[in-house]
């Protein structure tokens with residue numbers, strides 16, 4: 001369980017430093033953030049045991065003594081927000097002036113809503129910014145202004161301003177600083193993760209400014225917000241930061257107060273936050289605007305979170321692999337989280353967490369086809385007829401077969417294997433074990449975000465460490481096919497799946513059923529994976545499953 005506590009102090013007695021007297025068990029202090037302009041202080045704590053903070057003291061200020069009972073009362077005492085829902089529009093939905101106009105019309109077509117709008121960068125701006133940064137490392141300072149990606153970004157944002165009929169000056173300041181930043185990168189011949197996050201932040205900062213200016217121009221009151229200025233506090237894991245608990249009360253306070261004093265549609269940058277130690281801009285991982293949206297939904301306790309995409313909702317598989325993929329009308333938070341975690345690009349892997357915690361329904365809709373019903377994601381759904389919901393493919397995965405040399409007993413063996421991964425900071429995705437052996441796959445998003453040379457040496461290091469206690473076989477170019485659905489019907493799913501795979505001459509190299517009970521993972525060779533997905537799709541989604549009725553009557 002987690003909780004946040006907040007109290008205010010007059011600015012003259014604002015604490016410079018706080019300390020917790022009688023600490024909770026180690027690791028319970030998640031974050032602490034002070035917001036000077038608001039004269040408020042947020043402390044987030046995770047409760048894990050009987051003991052707790054009996055007192056919070058602040059150096060140099062009038063010390064508030066906060067007992068646990070009071071503390072709980074304060075932490076959940078937020079007044080109800082007048083804002084009603086979040087609407088998040090991804091890059092494809094705001095790729096041009098024309099798309100921005102359509103999005104504005106779409107928002108205004110819901111006159112009863114008082115939405116918070118979250119926007120991503122326009123179209124492929126984030127990719128272009130990253131590419132510009134990579135090129136700047138080696139192109140020389142004098143060549144920065146000739147970078148094709150920089151010209152593209154300038155042109156796109158200027159053209160959009162012109163076509164929307166708003167001043168170019170709205171983005172000019174950002175474009176100038178962006179060019180300076182690229183020159184800095186060229187000078188230093190280095191692009192750190194921290195600089196990468198600052199670099200990509202320009203995308204969201206500009207799209208939101210243009211959109212807010214356009215709404216104001218057509219007579220709709222709108223106010224632009226940079227997420228890193230309104231309390232989105234994160235870890236300092238640049239390019240993949242986690243939202244800290246302090247974010248929720250801070251964001252709620254800022255958006256509610258502004259709305260109450262002067263109502264204007266909030267237009268918030270997706271994807272961005274502020275590192276709690278560094279104070280620098282962080283990003284929430286690619287596709288992170290979904291997480292921004294669900295965080296705001298939970299912070300304000302809103303009725304619904306809408307994420308508007310360029311597809312008719314979450315589909316039965318990636319439409320780029322199989323164009324006959326169909327929309328899935330209903331999903332649970334667990335199914336959606338598993339689907340996202342195992343690689344379906346449509347949702348950010350962490351985005352379901354705030355929605356689930358706040359029990360706020362998430363609707364995935366198509367901004368190009370608003371009348372399509374989309375996908376509704378909720379805590380529970382009727383599973384009586386559900387077999388398979390969606391098939392997800394994660395390519396280019398590394399698999400390890402680790403067979404014990406019996407230097408350790410079974411318990412010690414498993415513990416040792418996992419401690420090696422923990423020490424090296426490498427996440428494991430799918431695991432299958434027997435008494436003396438273990439097969440697992442490594443999370444490519446964690447491993448492959450590092451430099452190529454670093455990856456190779458890290459893999460060597462993993463193998464060397466494991467070889468002290470086991471015989472290790474490293475298998476690269478594997479794919480995980482995740483079957484997301486009703487694992488109550490796992491026998492039916494497996495029977496059908498193996499029948500299809502055998503008919504296609506495919507040998508499954510590992511199988512694992514997730515503890516979440518919504519996912520069965522099959523590992524196959526990369527070059528067979530797409531063919532498997534297509535064959536599985538036609539069996540599960542394009543033909544009847546008469547066995548389902550028999551299962552029902554047997555239950």
Ligand SMILES: Nc1ncnc2c1ncn2[C@@H]1O[C@H](COP(=O)(O)OP(=O)(O)O)[C@@H](O)[C@H]1O
Pocket residue numbers: 089090091092093120287308309310311313314315316317318319320344345346347390
């Ligand atoms: N199972 C799936 N359902 C829907 N879309 C998927 C799925 N798997 C992959 N995709 C891809 O995800 C894209 C939408 O996600 P994304 O590009 O992040 O949207 P946005 O930028 O609008 O937030 C779709 O265009 C589609 O190509």
Ligand SMILES: N[C@@H](CC(=O)OP(=O)(O)O)C(=O)O
Pocket residue numbers: 089090091092120121126127203270271285286287288289290
């Ligand atoms: N612009 C960021 C954040 C984001 O969420 O984008 P999108 O909503 O277009 O996936 C990215 O490209 O990763």
